[in-house]
Amino acid sequence: MRLNRYLALVFLTASLMAQDGTILPGQRSAILSLAQSNGYSTKDLESYLTESYGKQINNLTRTEGAEVIRALQAGIEVRRAPANTNKDLETASLLEPGMKKLFHLRDGTIRDGEILSVEDDLVVLKTASGTFNIPSDQFLSETADITNKKGELFKGVVLGETVEEFIIRTAFGDAIVQKRDIRTMKRYHGGVLDRQYEEKRKFYQGAAQLIHIFMDPTAFPLAGNTFYLSGLSVGYGLTDNFMVTTKFGSNFSGDLNFHPRMRFYHRKSAEKEVAATLGFGLHRAYSINSIIAKYSHAITLTNNESGYEKTLEESEFNAGDILKDKVDNILYAETYLVFSSRSVNPTGRGKMGWSAGAKVSNAFMNRDTWRKDEITLYAQETADADSIFDISWSGEGKYKVPFRCWLSLEYDLRTNLKFVGSAWIDNGYKTLKLSQTVDDYFGLDDSPSFSLDSPRGDASMIDFDFGMLYAVNDNFRVGIHFQQPYIDFYWEFFEF
Amino acid sequence: MNKILSIALLSCAVLAGQPTSNLRVVRDIRLENLKRDHSGRSIHFVDSNSRYGQGVLLDVTEKSIIISELGSPVSYDHSGIDHVFVDPEMKEMAMVFGLGALGGLAGYLGIILGHSDPDAAMKGVTSTLGAGLATLVGYRTFYKPIKIDISGRARG
Numbered sequence: 071m072r073l074n075r076y077l078a079l080v081f082l083t084a085s086l087m088a089q090d091g092t093i094l095p096g097q098r099s100a101i102l103s104l105a106q107s108n109g110y111s112t113k114d115l116e117s118y119l120t121e122s123y124g125k126q127i128n129n130l131t132r133t134e135g136a137e138v139i140r141a142l143q144a145g146i147e148v149r150r151a152p153a154n155t156n157k158d159l160e161t162a163s164l165l166e167p168g169m170k171k172l173f174h175l176r177d178g179t180i181r182d183g184e185i186l187s188v189e190d191d192l193v194v195l196k197t198a199s200g201t202f203n204i205p206s207d208q209f210l211s212e213t214a215d216i217t218n219k220k221g222e223l224f225k226g227v228v229l230g231e232t233v234e235e236f237i238i239r240t241a242f243g244d245a246i247v248q249k250r251d252i253r254t255m256k257r258y259h260g261g262v263l264d265r266q267y268e269e270k271r272k273f274y275q276g277a278a279q280l281i282h283i284f285m286d287p288t289a290f291p292l293a294g295n296t297f298y299l300s301g302l303s304v305g306y307g308l309t310d311n312f313m314v315t316t317k318f319g320s321n322f323s324g325d326l327n328f329h330p331r332m333r334f335y336h337r338k339s340a341e342k343e344v345a346a347t348l349g350f351g352l353h354r355a356y357s358i359n360s361i362i363a364k365y366s367h368a369i370t371l372t373n374n375e376s377g378y379e380k381t382l383e384e385s386e387f388n389a390g391d392i393l394k395d396k397v398d399n400i401l402y403a404e405t406y407l408v409f410s411s412r413s414v415n416p417t418g419r420g421k422m423g424w425s426a427g428a429k430v431s432n433a434f435m436n437r438d439t440w441r442k443d444e445i446t447l448y449a450q451e452t453a454d455a456d457s458i459f460d461i462s463w464s465g466e467g468k469y470k471v472p473f474r475c476w477l478s479l480e481y482d483l484r485t486n487l488k489f490v491g492s493a494w495i496d497n498g499y500k501t502l503k504l505s506q507t508v509d510d511y512f513g514l515d516d517s518p519s520f521s522l523d524s525p526r527g528d529a530s531m532i533d534f535d536f537g538m539l540y541a542v543n544d545n546f547r548v549g550i551h552f553q554q555p556y557i558d559f560y561w562e563f564f565e566f
Numbered sequence: 567m568n569k570i571l572s573i574a575l576l577s578c579a580v581l582a583g584q585p586t587s588n589l590r591v592v593r594d595i596r597l598e599n600l601k602r603d604h605s606g607r608s609i610h611f612v613d614s615n616s617r618y619g620q621g622v623l624l625d626v627t628e629k630s631i632i633i634s635e636l637g638s639p640v641s642y643d644h645s646g647i648d649h650v651f652v653d654p655e656m657k658e659m660a661m662v663f664g665l666g667a668l669g670g671l672a673g674y675l676g677i678i679l680g681h682s683d684p685d686a687a688m689k690g691v692t693s694t695l696g697a698g699l700a701t702l703v704g705y706r707t708f709y710k711p712i713k714i715d716i717s718g719r720a721r722g
Contacts, residue, residue, distance in 0.1 A: 168719075232715060237592055244591045246599075335661060337712070344708055346661055409665050411707045426700070428668055468678045475672040495676050531679045 097135035098127055104142035121263055133543055159260030162209035163227055164239070165193055171231060174210045174259040210260035214238060218251045228257070281313070283478035283490050284535060284551060284558070285522075288425040289347035289410035291331050293564065300560035301511070302521065303329075311336065319520030320353065325399065327353040342413040343423075349406045351431075356402030358440050360523040361433050363389035364498045367529035368469040371459035374444070383529060385459075387445060392461050397440050404431035412480070420482025426475075433472045433498075437463055468497055468531075483538075490549065491536035500527030507554040522555055593718035600650060600714055601626035608653040609633065610711070614646020620653075648717035654709045662704040669700020 105115045119127055123134055130138065159176055170184040173195065183197030191206045212228040216236060224247055226240035236247045256263055280288055281298070292298055292307030298315065299305075305315030311333040320327050328351070335346040362369070362382070366389060369382040382392060408427030415422050447457040463469065474496040481489040502510065506526050513519030515526065537551025539558065549558035600623075610620035611631070619642050621633035630641040631650070673696020677684045684692075 230719070232719075235715075244595075246592060246595050335657060337658075337708075339712060344661075346664065407664070407668065409661065409668065409704070409707075426665065426668055426672075428671055468675075473675060475668070475675055477672075495672060495679055497675075497679060532676065 093128065093130040093132055093135040097130075097132065097139060101127060101135065101138050101142065104139065108142060124263065131543075159262065160211040160213075161207050161260075162211045164229065165206055165209055169230070174212065175204065176208045176210060176260070211258075213258045213261070215256045215258075216247050216252055217254045218247060219253050220251075280480055280488070280490070280539070283425065283480060284492050284537075284553075285555075286425070286427060286474075286476045286478055286492060286494070287331060287347070287349055287406065287408055288423075288478065289333060289345035289408045289427075290343070290412070291333050291347065292562065295564070297563040298560060299563075300558070301555070305329075317521055322520070325353050325355045325357065327351065342411070344409075344411045346407070346409045349408070351402075351404040353402040355399035356433075357399055357523065358393060358397055359389050360517070361400075361437075362393060362440070363524070363526075364500065365433075365469070365472070367500075368464045368466075368497070369441070370462050370464050371445070372462070374458050374460050381464075382461075386447065392441050392445055394440060394442055400436075402431065402433060404429055404433075406430075415482065420485070422481040423479070425478045428476075429474045431472045434463075434470070472498055474499070480539075486541040488539040488541075489536070490539050490551070491534065493532075493534040495532050497531055499530055499533060500524075501530040501533065502527040502554045504554075504556050507556055511555065527554075590718055593716065596714075596716045596718075597626050597644065600716055604650075604652050604714070608655065609650050610653060611642070611647050611650045613642050613644075617642070644716065648715065648719075650714045650716055651711035652714060653711050658708045661708040662701060665704030665708070666697045666701035669703075670694070670697030672696050672700070 101115070105112075110118075116126060119125065119130070119138070122138075123130060161176075165185060165188050167185050167187050171182070173181045173183065175181065181195055181197050181202070183195045183202075186194040186196050186201070188194075188206065193204050193206050193209065195202045195204055213226060214224075214228050214236065216224045216238065218224075224238050224240055224245050226238040226245070229237040229239050229244065231237070235249060236252075238245045238247060279290060279293075281290055281292055282288060291311065291313040292305060294307050294310045296307040297305075298307070298313075302319065303315045303317045305313055307313040313331050315329045315331075317327050317329070329349065331347055331349040333345050333347045335344075337344050366382040369392065370379055371382060371385050371387070372379050382389070406427055406429035408425055410423060410425040412421050412423030414420075441461050441463075444458055444460050447459065474494060476492055476494040476496075478492040479490065483489055502524055506515070506524055507522070509515045510517055510522055510524035510526075511520065515524055517523050533553070535551050535553040537549055539547055539549035541547050545561050545563055547558070547560055547562075550556065551558070605623050605625070607623055608621065609623045610618065612618050619631070619633055619635070619640070621635040621640065623631070624634050624639055625632040626644070629643060629645065631644045631647070632639050632641050634640070670693045673692040673694070674689055676696070677689055677692040681688065
């Protein structure tokens with residue numbers, strides 16, 4: 071068992087580490103070979119890599135290596151002038167009074183202000199720190215390459231930027247690109263790619279658009295034609311408003327299941343996105359044992375002599391002990407409604423959002439038909455005489471219907487790091503230790519593998535959790551938090 | 567000589583006109599987007615004469631925004647309008663009530679789980695508080711006019 075755990079840990083660590091390591095030797099050879107066959111010198115290639123990625127070939131990641139190979143195969147022109155010196159930096163071609171943004175200057179400084187006037191090549195720039203008279207040739211040009219979600223590519227001078235749009239002057243006219251439609255963007259100051267600014271100063275697209283926070287869904291489904299794979303389920307975005315997932319661990323143990331999710335309301339601007347979604351889940355043979363285990367704190371055992379009461383959770387019995395001998399697994403259905411909002415952080419950096427939802431299921435239908443009427447605790451198991459307990463479901467109102475309500479929060483700490491938290495009210499929630507969760511996931515507790523349905527744990531019906539989610543690359547996310555399943559990881563493959 | 571002078575003057579005029587003509591282009595694109603995305607929806611705005619216009623957007627022409635006010639089409643010159651607000655509708659209201667109901671439910675469920683024997687008054691108070699708070703959040707989240715920029719300004 072211990073060996074299994076170590077193997078699982080090693081496998082998990084290896085797969086995490088393998089996500090975006092340094093460039094492979096094969097990729098390096100391919101790049102050099104392609105560059106040579108296309109007639110580029112080593113200097114041309116170095117210059118291109120420095121301008122495009124800010125690093126040399128040996129420091130590229132695998133993803134970047136693949137990008138360079140694709141670019142070379144597509145015949146993209148990589149021959150450029152040697153690395154820009156300060157003198158070669160492009161000067162701003164358009165400066166007009168009223169322009170208000172971050173201005174990058176030739177000496178490497180950045181000023182956030184408004185141009186008051188432009189006279190005789192002298193620009194009067196007003197900032198919060200004072201008013202400056204700066205020669206116009208000191209302002210660097212600001213250009214961008216923007217690809218929108220339709221695949222259109224715009225290249226040109228950034229004329230301006232509002233909270234919703236980029237205004238680009240292309241060679242054939244001006245274009246307004248909605249920020250919400252931007253898929254990728256490269257921004258250049260003075261003709262040099264500004265990766266640091268791009269990645270750290272502002273977010274134009276969240277690195278991680280969450281479709282769930284921990285185990286609870288948000289109202290934002292997968293984008294259309296996106297494939298999803300996590301440690302528990304696989305899914306696909308059929309349209310931008312409809313997706314399906316299935317829990318493969320349950321499927322392999324005979325419980326075929328299907329979880330569609332439909333977003334029926336959606337409004338989006340560059341600053342804010344709100345949505346409401348209705349979801350369903352259907353399992354054709356849901357384990358009754360799992361239901362009994364999950365709600366063991368709602369099952370009362372009454373000693374028929376002393377009248378002493380305790381719950382199944384507090385007793386010496388397991389969930390299976392109180393089940394009748396021949397009980398078929400049930401058709402299980404659940405439905406939920408969730409509202410979500412995600413908006414730009416008032417600081418201008420990143421986004422924050424919340425989701426609130428409620429879920430109910432039919433897990434308690436016919437629940438009295440599954441259990442035995444009584445159970446005996448034999449004397450050899452205790453020092454006392456045999457004890458007979460009557461078994462019944464709790465009659466309290468809180469156990470009439472299985473439910474869960476949740477409120478989840480997400481907050482961008484960086485482009486690739488989110489803080490996530492959640493609080494819930496759930497009459498069937500049980501908190502598990504890490505070791506119990508690992509046993510549960512790998513099926514070491516006799517429950518199906520690759521699913522979370524442990525019969526163990528302590529009831530904790532009002533609870534919360536928080537943690538971090540890290541975007542390793544465009545496709546892979548990994549997170550850690552402090553309740554089961556403790557570790558989240560999933561892949562999203564766009565345009566699959 | 568006249569030719570050279572004419573060409574020079576023309577060139578200067580073209581160069582000087584660049585920023586302005588392109589701002590016009592920006593505005594035209596935004597007006598087209600407004601017509602495409604929001605025709606048939608209720609909007610409101612204040613024009614350059616401080617006239618308040620509110621109605622269903624019917625059309626956006628080169629010079630005017632045409633809205634239906636009390637069933638009659640009314641035209642407003644959009645040259646002095648920089649922003650138009652698209653008003654929330656019934657479905658936004660439904661979202662507010664939906665979230666309010668969810669809040670009320672959460673308040674009720676929270677008290678029956680968190681308290682051993684809540685009486686009707688406690689259930690009523692927590693449900694009302696939950697519903698009120700969620701309705702307030704829902705109102706601020708869902709029931710807010712969308713601000714549409716139709717100015718020619720190319721800056722934030």
